[in-house]
Amino acid sequence: PITYLHPKLEPILKKTYGIAVYQEQLMEIARELAGFTFSEADTLRKAVGKKIRSLLQEQSEKLIQGMIQNGIEERKAKEIWHWFEPFARYGFNRSHATCYALIGYRTAYLKAHYPLEFHASLLNAEAGDIDRIAFLVGEARKAGIEVYPPDINKSFVRFAPEQNGIRFGLLAIKNLGSQIANAIVEERSRNGAFANLADFLSRIQHKDLNKKSLESLIKSGALDSLGVDRGQALFNIDELIKFIGGVRKSAASNQHSLFGAANTMYSIKLKPAPAISSTELLAWEKELLGFYLSDHPLSRFADQLKKYRVVSIQEALTARHAKVVRIAGLIAKIQRAITKKGDPMMFVQIEDFSPQPIEVLVFNSVLEQTMTVWRENIPIIIQGKISRRNGEPKLICDAVKVLG
Secondary structure, eight states: OOOOSSGGGHHHHGGGTTOOOBHHHHHHHHHHHHOOOHHHHHHHHHHHHTTOHHHHHHHHHHHHHHHHHTTOOHHHHHHHHHHHGGGGTOOBOHHHHHHHHHHHHHHHHHHHHOHHHHHHHHHHHTTTOHHHHHHHHHHHHHTTOEEEOOOTTTOOSSOEEETTEEEOOGGGSTTOOHHHHHHHHHHHHHHOOOOSHHHHHHHOOOTTOSHHHHHHHHHHTTTGGGTOOHHHHHHTHHHHHHHHHHHHHHHHTTOOOTTOSOOSGGGGOOOOOOOOOHHHHHHHHHHHHSSOOSOOGGGGGHHHHHHTTOBOHHHHHTSOTTOEEEEEEEEEEEEEEEOTTSOEEEEEEEEOSSSSOEEEEEOHHHHHHHGGGOOTTOEEEEEEEEEOTTSSOEEEEEEEEEOO
16 A cells, blocks of 8 residues: 655655656645745756755755644655655656657557658658668668659659658758759659650759759669669760750750750760679669668678678677677778777778667777778678677677678
């Protein structure tokens, strides 16, 4: 059974089973048992919540004396004050907690019953953060939702549900601004889908369709549905910019198109170009979209990964402290540093198929034997121990091997 130090505590603490959980309860205790005014009770809340030591001591004495004056024996008054002290670590604001609980409930409901719309909304909320987009795409895939690539004839400005998946939004492509993204969608809405590359370039008469934005559309694969070969289009980027300039000049002078009625890809006269490797295509996707969309560079090493019995980064991140694990991934970022002893070391970010990367610590004992290995975008296998000191789990590298 629940017992109370004083009968006046029961109506205040009954809903939380005799335990002071909320800041509002502390304020009510101060008012009902010690005779504090609303203003004085709020000062007490601030002293406790903000850990102001000098004010805490002052409030402690004032609260205890107030309770004694209201007929509560000193021993019980001090015991009640001891309830207040843990709130200096953290105490819930009831109204705040209630609102967050409601938001949490509604969010969970939307995630369960409208998963496409929920994940599309999350992606749109983070459209300007390419690293965050990569994580959220991973989360959507974990939920069984396909994320379709950007497509000049299907993508909208923002991420949008499409059949059983989500179509990548034009605005989330790096170097593509909102004005050009809106111009593309509006033109397509007014006059229909783009037939081919020349049709697209001649219809989008917007100043922001320039070399930088066109490169982004090409390299991200957004123009693939127009029959565009990414490598060839990029090789001929200067010719494409000249084509755009010619169309604009013709439109400005109100003359018939210099390029005639045949608005087809061959009318731009694209020169042959060296074939682009799948590795380079994937690197472009990573650069412009923030993640590998059509495939993953590790896919071609599937047999080796099985042979070496690697675990995913996601599994490694949940492993216990000091557990030895073996992971495989690509080097995403390298940060060099010097230890307190003056030795070189590295902080290396490794990515695999998991939604988030892992940070690997490479100390000098390993570094001096493997200096040539540490280059960005290199696929490697790392063996090491999980460290859970100082927050986020990290992997301390003991050995490394380049895949290939």
